[in-house]
Amino acid sequence: MKKGIISILLLVFVAFVYAQTGKQKNLYDFKVNDIDGKEFDLAQLKGKKVMIVNVASKCGFTPQYKLLQELYEEYKDTGFVIIGFPANNFRGQEPGTNKEIKEFCTLNYGVTFPIMEKISVAGNDQAPIYRWLTKKSENGKVDRKVIWNFQKFLIDEEGNLVNVVMPMKSPKSKVILKWLAKN
Numbered sequence: 001m002k003k004g005i006i007s008i009l010l011l012v013f014v015a016f017v018y019a020q021t022g023k024q025k026n027l028y029d030f031k032v033n034d035i036d037g038k039e040f041d042l043a044q045l046k047g048k049k050v051m052i053v054n055v056a057s058k059c060g061f062t063p064q065y066k067l068l069q070e071l072y073e074e075y076k077d078t079g080f081v082i083i084g085f086p087a088n089n090f091r092g093q094e095p096g097t098n099k100e101i102k103e104f105c106t107l108n109y110g111v112t113f114p115i116m117e118k119i120s121v122a123g124n125d126q127a128p129i130y131r132w133l134t135k136k137s138e139n140g141k142v143d144r145k146v147i148w149n150f151q152k153f154l155i156d157e158e159g160n161l162v163n164v165v166m167p168m169k170s171p172k173s174k175v176i177l178k179w180l181a182k183n
Contacts, residue, residue, distance in 0.1 A: 024138070024140040032119075033117045034116050035098050035101065040116065042159075049156060052153040054084075054087045054146055055086050059148075065111060069110060083114050084115040093149055098118055133164075142164060147167065152171065154179055
């Protein structure tokens with residue numbers, strides 16, 4: 001009898017631990033630092049569509065900053081936010097400091113959407129937010145490595161990853177515009 005109770009309790013404990021560790025994270029589980037080093041709680045974006053983009057200032061896709069800013073201006077009043085994460089993972093195309101990156105974005109592209117501090121989006125030192133974005137075991141949707149600068153991750157109003165748009169696709173591509181038009 002005693003062994004039976006212990007076995008049941010052990011099974012309940014294992015099920016509880018599994019349920020806790022198996023819980024899918026969403027965007028709102030993360031806090032990051034903005035380009036000025038201040039904490040940015042992503043939970044403040046509840047109810048908004050979010051596009052996360054790894055950006056770089058010395059890349060062939062860098063002119064996408066202009067399109068990202070235009071898209072942000074056009075849709076920000078509808079509950080849409082773009083978040084840029086500068087990263088130097090691909091051929092050293094983002095060598096600047098946070099201060100230099102902020103200045104570059106402001107002076108060259110008039111960026112007003114939130115830019116976070118420089119992080120790693122790939123490799124052994126990958127930031128937790130990007131581990132979530134790229135691993136199905138964490139996001140519940142897809143395994144998708146970051147292949148280059150300006151890869152776009154689309155997150156719905158509930159904080160769930162819904163799609164990944166490759167770097168060569170314009171921020172104003174049909175897939176993104178269709179997603180933005182969806183209620």
